[in-house]
Amino acid sequence: MTPVRQCDVLVVGGGPAGSTLAAMLARAGLEVVLLEREAFPRYHIGESLVPEVLDVLEESGALPAVEAAGFLPKAGGVFRWGAHPEPWSFRFDEAKDRYHRHYAYQVVRSTFDALLLDHARACGAEILHGFAAREFFEVGPAGGAGLAGGRVLASAHDGEPREFAARLVADCSGQAGWLASKLRLRKYDPFLRNVALFGYFRGAARLPGRDANSILCEAMDLGWLWNIPLHDGTNSVGLITQAGACPAAGERTRFYESAIQKSVYVRDLLSPAARTTELRCIADYSYRPSRLVGPGFLLVGDAGNFIDPIWSTGVFLATTGARLAARAIGEALRTGDHRALLEYETAIRRLVGRYRQFIYFFYRTNAAPANYFWKAYSLVNGAVDPEDAFIRLVSGRLGV
Ligand SMILES: Cc1cc2nc3c(=O)[nH]c(=O)nc-3n(C[C@H](O)[C@H](O)[C@H](O)COP(=O)(O)OP(=O)(O)OC[C@H]3O[C@@H](n4cnc5c(N)ncnc54)[C@H](O)[C@@H]3O)c2cc1C
Structure with missing residues (x-):
């Protein structure tokens, strides 16, 4: 058996959360090892x-490569x-901030995620591909005071534990939720129980003018x-439908195509485009954890929270979560006090909670845009007016 690898922080998962966290911690001088079960680039x-x-x-230093x-x-x-x-x-430059x-x-997420992970490596994190985290053991602090640590058993690509x-x-393992499922922390949202069917087209027309590159969402x-x-x-084209309305596997392509035809x-x-990939399906049930820190x-x-994709907040919440986690981990390891981690948990719950409220309202209210703006006004501190x-x-500009 290979000797135990010691480090300051073990990050599990190399998506946007894991790679951003690893980059920030490595830049702060901590010894970071990141386990990613897949070879990159991988689809997402x-x-x-x-x-x-x-x-x-x-802030993580990855922006120049992305730009x-x-x-x-x-x-x-x-x-x-x-x-x-x-x-x-709406346009982002309409904000008065x-x-x-x-x-x-x-x-394209395969490219984007690989860039972020390469950047984490360049910052000094050790990235181990083909390593899947399996078991977790809490390691109590010597004498009972201070921070507990963790021991992880992983399986490697060569089959060796x-x-x-x-x-x-x-744990940045995304929807797979390595620790959340092991420790039974995940609670599914009873309202947002949806399924996504998606594929890629070539040859599509563009929206006119400045909206040419914008996302289009059509209810x-x-x-x-x-x-x-x-x-x-290519164009990424997806259908979000309620889990109860989604047909069995053999009927999904017809269902997806008929939805496009009905739009x-x-x-x-x-209309000038052809689908060039198979149809993929993912249950995008929303969930939250009973606790984010232990x-x-x-x-x-996503290892902690996932909320509906309607406002494209997933990568934002993953990277902002990593930013807040990096600060909290730095503080907790420096002081040996776990309170910084509890503050991280509180900040994430507040942030995700505001989006959850907005998304509930957006789905449940057949309103004019002005009503959505007013709802946002009730959730955002310091805004000049409802549109702002x-x-x-x-x-994602909530000052976090
Ligand atoms: C239908 C749908 C549409 C979406 N559209 C958008 C959008 O337009 N914009 C947006 O911002 N977000 C969108 N999202 C959400 C977005 O994809 C996620 O929020 C984002 O990828 C979360 O990043 P992450 O790093 O937390 O997890 P992930 O990106 O999922 O990364 C987790 C990584 O952990 C690895 N892993 C898992 N288990 C283990 C293990 N045991 N050991 C080691 N490695 C492991 C995985 O291989 C993976 O690479 C969408 C989600 C869905 C379902």
Whole structure:
């Protein structure tokens, strides 16, 4: 058996949460080992970013590589949603805030995630691909005072078990929820129980003018559709439908295609296009954890919380979670006091809770855009007016 690998922080999972956390901790001088079960680049859904992601990546140092990758810049979004019969749009630069970056990107996640992980390696984190975390053991602090650490057993690509010992373990394993399922921490949202069916098209038309690279979301009787143009010439097109309405596997392609045919705006954009990939299906049930922090561990990104993809908040919450976790871990390891980790938990619960409230309202209220703006106004501190609050919310600009 190979000797136990000791480190300050063991990060499990190399998606945006894990790679951003590893980069930030390594830049702060901590010894970081990251286990990723897949070889990269690997496929992942979740292509549409919001502006705040770029600010977090500026802080982690990954932004120059992302800016140089050629991804499509995204000015905002277009929605056919609610009581308004025509599509309505918003632009990030309509915010009356102090931020200078009012755009985001539509990213091909295999490329984006690999860039972030390469950056974490360049910052000094040790990245081990083909390593899947299996078992977790809390290691109590000597004498009972101070921070507990963690021991992890992982299986490696060569079939050999490996052991790691860390002052803290950060679970960034995404929806797979390594620790959340092991410790039974995950609670599913009874309202947001949806299924996503998605594929990629080539040859689609673009929205006119400045909306050309924007995400289009179109509500319809079967659920809602997204259309995201990507820099490789493809479009990501997905249907979100209630779990109870989604047919059995053999019927899904017909269901997905009929949803596109029943739509107005997505169908129009796709009329010159052909689907070039198989259809993928993922249950995008939303969930939260009974706790985000425990003895020797914390959960970051989708490993802790997932809320509906309607506002493209997944990568934002994963990277912002990593930013907050990096600060908390640095403080906890420096002082030996776990209170910083509890503050991390409180901050994430507040942040995710605001988006959850907004998304509930958005799904449940067949309203005019102005009603959505007013709801945002009730959730965002310091906004100038309801429109400003809305743009800040959908940009991820909540001052966290
Ligand atoms: C239908 C749908 C559409 C979405 N659209 C968007 C969007 O447009 N914009 C957006 O921002 N977000 C979107 N999201 C959400 C987004 O994909 C996620 O929020 C984001 O990927 C979370 O990042 P993460 O790092 O927490 O997890 P992930 O990106 O899932 O990364 C987790 C990593 O952990 C690894 N792993 C898992 N288990 C283990 C283990 N035991 N050991 C080692 N490694 C392990 C996995 O291989 C993976 O690489 C969407 C989600 C869904 C379901």
